[in-house]
Amino acid sequence: MKIAVISAQGDVEEHVEIVKKALQELGKEGKVFATMNKEDVAKADAIILPGGESTTISKLIHKNSVAEEIKKASFEGKPVMGTCAGAILLAKHGDEEVMKTKTKLLGLMDIWVKRNAFGRQKESFHAMLNIEGIGEYEAIFIRAPAIIKAKSNVKVLAKIDEYIVAAQQDNVLALSFRPELTEDTRIHRYFIKMIS
Amino acid sequence: MDLEKLRFGTELVKRGFAKMQKGGVIMDVTNAEQARIAEEAGAVAVMALHKVPADIRASGGVARMADPKKIEEIIDAVTIPVMAKCRIGHVAEAKALEALGVDMVDESEVLTPADPFFHVDKRKFVIPFVCGARSLGEACRRIWEGAAMIRTKGEAGTGNVIEAVRHMRLMNFAIKKVCKMDEEEMHKLAEEYAKAYTKLVEEVGKEGLKIKENEPIYEEYTRDEIVKGILDVLEEVKELRRLPVVNFAAGGIATPADAALMMQLGADGVFVGSGIFKSENPPAYARAIVEAVNNWENAEVVAEVSKGLGEAMKGKEIDKLEERLQVRGI
Numbered sequence: 001m002k003i004a005v006i007s008a009q010g011d012v013e014e015h016v017e018i019v020k021k022a023l024q025e026l027g028k029e030g031k032v033f034a035t036m037n038k039e040d041v042a043k044a045d046a047i048i049l050p051g052g053e054s055t056t057i058s059k060l061i062h063k064n065s066v067a068e069e070i071k072k073a074s075f076e077g078k079p080v081m082g083t084c085a086g087a088i089l090l091a092k093h094g095d096e097e098v099m100k101t102k103t104k105l106l107g108l109m110d111i112w113v114k115r116n117a118f119g120r121q122k123e124s125f126h127a128m129l130n131i132e133g134i135g136e137y138e139a140i141f142i143r144a145p146a147i148i149k150a151k152s153n154v155k156v157l158a159k160i161d162e163y164i165v166a167a168q169q170d171n172v173l174a175l176s177f178r179p180e181l182t183e184d185t186r187i188h189r190y191f192i193k194m195i196s
Numbered sequence: 197m198d199l200e201k202l203r204f205g206t207e208l209v210k211r212g213f214a215k216m217q218k219g220g221v222i223m224d225v226t227n228a229e230q231a232r233i234a235e236e237a238g239a240v241a242v243m244a245l246h247k248v249p250a251d252i253r254a255s256g257g258v259a260r261m262a263d264p265k266k267i268e269e270i271i272d273a274v275t276i277p278v279m280a281k282c283r284i285g286h287v288a289e290a291k292a293l294e295a296l297g298v299d300m301v302d303e304s305e306v307l308t309p310a311d312p313f314f315h316v317d318k319r320k321f322v323i324p325f326v327c328g329a330r331s332l333g334e335a336c337r338r339i340w341e342g343a344a345m346i347r348t349k350g351e352a353g354t355g356n357v358i359e360a361v362r363h364m365r366l367m368n369f370a371i372k373k374v375c376k377m378d379e380e381e382m383h384k385l386a387e388e389y390a391k392a393y394t395k396l397v398e399e400v401g402k403e404g405l406k407i408k409e410n411e412p413i414y415e416e417y418t419r420d421e422i423v424k425g426i427l428d429v430l431e432e433v434k435e436l437r438r439l440p441v442v443n444f445a446a447g448g449i450a451t452p453a454d455a456a457l458m459m460q461l462g463a464d465g466v467f468v469g470s471g472i473f474k475s476e477n478p479p480a481y482a483r484a485i486v487e488a489v490n491n492w493e494n495a496e497v498v499a500e501v502s503k504g505l506g507e508a509m510k511g512k513e514i515d516k517l518e519e520r521l522q523v524r525g526i
Contacts, residue, residue: 008490009219009240011212036490052216053240053276060238060490084216097275101235115275121299122322124209125202142212143277143299181212 001195004044006070007034008060010052010085014180019048022188030192036060041069046079046195049086051142051178054115057085058103067106074108079171079194087174088113088145095148109169110151117146117163117176129177131158131166134186139165139177146176205322210344213277213300213324214442217241217345217465221455221486222444224248224469227266228273234472237482241277241299243467244270249306249353250470250509253519259307261289264296271297279326284525285311294323300345302326305524306352306469313396315525317415318342328446330363330522332370333389336433337526339441340425346439348463349522350447353470355511357454359522360447364461367443374434382434386427392526393422438462447522450475450508452488452501459492476506 005015012034019032035041047070049057061067074080082090088098092107097115118125124142131137132155139158146163150156157166165176171194179187203209220240225231231242246262247255261282271278277299282289284303289310293301303316305328315338318325324344329335335346348367350360377385393414397407413419432440445458446467455466468485475481484501491497514520 007219011215011218013218014215052218053220055235055276056220056238056240056486059486063487101275120297121213121277121324122204122294122297124213125204126206126209127202140208140212142209142216178212181208181215 001028001030001045001192002043003030003032003046003048003192003195004041005032005034005048005050006041006057006061006066006086007036008052008057008066010050010057011178011180012050015048015050015083018180018185018188019192022185022192025185026189026192028192036064036066038065038069041066041073044073044078046191047073047081048191049080049082049089050180051084051086054085054088054098054145055101055103058089058105061089062104067104071106071108074106074172077171079173079191080108081173081175081191083175083180084142084144084178087147087176088115090172090174091147108172109167109174110154111147111164111167111169111174112149113145114148115145116143117148118144127160129158129160129165133157134190137184137186138182139179140181141165141177144176147174207344210324210342211441214326214345217277217444218442219490220465221482221489222279222465222467223472223482224467225270225473228269230473230478231270231273231278233479234482235274235276237479238486239276239482240465241279242270242274243302243469244278244280244298248470248473249521250355250474251353252306253353253521261286261293261307264292267293267296267298281307282316283307284309285314285316287316290316290321290325294321298323300324300326303343303525304328305349305521309524314393314414315341326444328522328525329367331366332374332433333392334526335367335439335443336389336426336429337392339429339439340422343441345442345444347444347446347467350445350449351514351517352447352521353512354448354514354517355450355471355474355509356514357448357450357457358514360445360449360458361461363447363522364445364458364463367439368462371433371438374430375437377434382430383423383427386423386430389426390419390423394419449485450511452484452498452505455485456488456492456498459489465489470509474509476508480505481508
């Protein structure tokens with residue numbers, strides 16, 4: 001299997017490294033690569049959109065049509081995961097910050113996202129979550145977004161108070177936090193298992 | 197959520213913020229209007245200043261933290277992270293910036309240093325810091341002090357990339373050497389790097405005051421603890437074959453090709469100071485530099501985005517400078 005990490009901007013290498021580790025732990029053969037090349041994205045069996053700045057990433061993926069390839073892959077049922085900024089881009093609906101910056105979303109999930117939902121960097125934190133299908137998990141939230149509303153076809157996997165911080169709609173997975181920054185591979189193993 | 201259960205300001209949260217900036221361009225801005233131009237162009241963050249480095253250089257005098265009102269206006273104008281500079285060693289300015297809600301503090305040689313001996317002990321803050329470095333020694337000291345991001349010092353406000361290249365090359369070469377060192381050599385190097393912390397002790401020593409081995413010489417740390425701390429950083433460098441924190445290029449980047457050059461030398465991203473708002477067409481320069489950083493391996497894209505941008509900022513030769521900012525804070 002081939003897993004593409006979209007290398008527009010953000011913690012791309014961290015995703016590549018943790019996918020390698022997860023593949024190894026699962027005993028699966030697979031290739032993971034960082035790319036901004038639409039042909040490479042089209043050939044992938046699964047796609048990861050890393051954390052970074054959603055305004056920047058959105059501009060870059062729309063500039064060279066990588067955005068179209070991500071959408072196509074998702075419509076074909078290939079697993080797509082977005083973490084932090086990546087989760088914002090998966091949404092159909094953005095808050096006023098998303099609107100104000102005219103950030104183009106991919107619109108792959110029936111969710112409403114709020115940027116910087118928990119505040120600025122000084123309010124960034126770690127917290128213990130209980131994620132459905134994964135269990136107790138220490139998550140890192142950095143100027144993180146949150147899902148404030150989701151349609152009933154979206155499965156909520158974890159919440160902090162009223163905010164949804166992990167959700168799945170069929171083959172698309174959105175996480176407010178940054179699993180790529182930890183040593184814990186369970187999220188990436190979960191994602192790899194979504195690849196049929 | 198129970199606030200007690202949340203952990204703020206950890207090393208992971210600080211370094212994680214810096215990692216979020218990777219592959220991006222951080223732009224110096226002096227007002228809300230410029231901040232919006234930067235955000236619109238795809239900057240990953242803005243650095244709020246009262247003057248860009250070229251103007252600081254031209255006007256002379258003491259350069260200090262920007263007016264908090266200006267910083268607030270910039271914070272309100274954009275949705276991307278806002279950074280701001282404090283003077284080297286100026287804990288009070290740094291604390292004020294943290295209180296304002298700035299996302300990262302740049303303890304910067306571009307401003308006039310406030311402490312002749314030491315940098316801020318950055319571990320005592322919730323928000324992350326970026327610091328300039330000319331060499332691996334400077335980088336290791338700043339990382340040990342808690343910096344979550346390093347940038348080359350370069351020579352700010354000159355539009356001349358040579359010093360940024362020099363600093364990146366010096367660092368890369370030193371890292372290669374460290375990778376081949378044995379334990380004893382590493383320990384010796386750590387001791388060498390730690391000497392920068394003994395200036396205060398030496399000065400009081402000249403008046404006859406002697407400091408005992410187990411007495412703190414910087415904050416609560418003894419000389420041995422500092423050496424041990426720096427050795428830990430060096431060991432991380434050796435294991436990772438790079439700095440253990442994000443390393444950006446800064447100080448003299450004026451064109452998309454300059455930015456691509458620094459990425460080729462291994463920078464994780466770039467800071468552009470005067471290069472954007474001292475150019476003839478700031479929005480065009482800003483957009484082009486963002487694209488050049490994303491496509492640094494693709495010369496065709498770098499060529500394409502460099503077309504017809506208008507005049508770049510007027511540069512300065514390093515030999516003809518009255519003052520070199522990079523020598524501040526070792």
